[in-house]
Amino acid sequence: MRTVLRTSIVTAALAGAMLAPAAGAAFAAPAPQAVTSTTKAAAPQVKKVAINKHLIANMSNSPTSGPSVQIHITNEDGTVRPKALATLDRKHTKQAAQGTVFTLTEAETAEPVLTVFEGGVTTSFPLPKGTAANPAPSPAPAPARYAGQAVYIGNGMVAVLRNKSEGPEAWIRYVGAQWKPGDSYMSRVLAVLDRRQTTDSAYGASFKLTKAETAAPVLVVTINGASKSYALPRGKAGQNCSAESKIQDIGAGTTAELYMSPEGPKVALRTAGEATAWRILDRGFPALNKSDGIVARIVNPSGAKPVFEWRTQGGATPLGRTTFPALPQGCKLNYKVTEQESGSKPGSTTPAGTKPQTQAQTPVQTQTAVVPEGAVAAGAELPVETVADTDNGTTLAAGAGLFAIAAALGRAALRRRRVNG
Incomplete structure (x- = not known):
């Protein structure tokens, strides 16, 4: 038995010794194969x-x-x-x-x-340093989508007039007072007027696209009370879906321009004497941040009846509210209407179910102004049926002392907003 066991062990050892070189060679030098690299370029530094x-x-x-x-x-x-x-x-x-x-x-x-x-x-x-474009392209002409008839309209601005498949468009751009016909006009965009936004204002001028639904629309520019007309190229007639805008004085030297288009409600906040709006509110950015120093927000921005509310003074000053202009008959919103839940949302100062008092304000007037695109924060939501339009409402403050305090708070809020703006 012992002899058989010893013989088995010796046999196994000899077999292992004979196989070891072959196995080692197999692991040390595999047969050449075609190898495809799977190495990926390193992600760029952000x-x-x-x-x-x-x-x-x-x-x-x-x-x-x-x-x-x-x-x-x-x-x-x-x-x-x-x-x-x-x-x-x-x-x-x-x-x-x-x-x-x-x-x-x-x-x-x-x-x-x-x-x-x-x-x-x-x-x-x-930006982080990278690699120059190779070869460096020569300056490109104005893209066909934005090219048009450029006319100088004053105050350093040109209007680029178009009327192609997109319908009538007037692109208001800032080019400086030294601009002359033939110079480049692909510069800063101040406003775009079309059948969805027919009015706007900037740099002391107001713009209105008249006869927008016809085949021969006309841009009217008013500066210092004097108006001048610029005919657009002829095109095809189409429906005008621009609601007449309205202006609301919200205090602290600030006005809010409200308008409605198929894209939804928009608000341009302007400071007296400033050339352009300092903040834009819309469905994507419906409310100011707290650090702006005042309350300004669109309630139910994707609903059927959105409402603008504001407060520029501190203390127990009630929120002011007003509705947006209605779209012309036959025009529809180009997004799904979503009615948000009633009640207070983050940042709201009004309890759910409470109908705030109307803030003292000047009557709303119609003004030819439309706002450019903007950007979002949450605001309070209340049933539209409980919201009072403040066009004719008035709340009086009692006592000269209270009035002085409210005015001081409004100036402080404006200073904070200018610093944070």
Whole structure:
């Protein structure tokens, strides 16, 4: 038995010794095979910068796709909204949103820069260094979509008049007082007038697209009480779905211009003496942040009857409310109407079911003004049936002392808003 066991062990050891070199060779030198690389290019570095208290920029510069900038809104609690407010790259170097103009300069070079124009001030933010475009393209002419008949209308502005498949359009752009026919007009957009937005104002001028539903519309520009007309190219007649806008004085030297279009309600907040609106409210950005110092918001922005409410004074001053203009008959909203729940939402100062008093204000007047696109925060929601339009309402403050205190609070709120704007 022992002899048999010893013989088995020796046999196994010899077999292992004979197989070991072959096995080692198999692992050490595998047969040559075609290998396909699965290595992926490293993700471009993202540089995050705070533009202001409400906006951040995610900037990258990939060697393959070039520079990219995404602007996002920051909520009061510090969280960032996932949907980008503006996106820039080499094919799209300029975009205006929420009263601010974002431009990707030096986009074809290895060191592009993001510039932000807001409140008359330009701030620059360099992107990470990348690779210059190869070859560097020559300056491109105005894209066909935005090209048109450019006419100087005064105060450093031109109107680019179009009337193609999109219908009549008047693009109001700022070019400076030295502009002359033949010069480039692809610069900062102040307003766009069409059959959905027929009025606006900027830089001391008001604009109105008249006869918009006909084949021969006309742009009327009024400066210092004097009006001048500019005929657009002839096109095809079509339905005019622009509601007549209205202006509301909300106190603290601020007015709110309200209008309604198939895209929904919009509000342009303007300070007396300023050339353009300092903030735009719409379905995407229906309420100011608390740090702006005043209350201004669209209640039920995606509902059938949205309402604008505001408060610019402190203390127990009641909220002011007014309705939006109605769309012309036959015009429909181009989104699904969603009635939000009744009751207070985050940031609301009015308990659910409570009907606030009407704030003292000046009567609402009609004004030819429409607002550009804007950007979102939550506001209070109340049943539309309980909302009182404040066009003719008045609430009186008792005593000169209370009036002085309210005025001081309004000035303080305006100062905070200008600092944060």
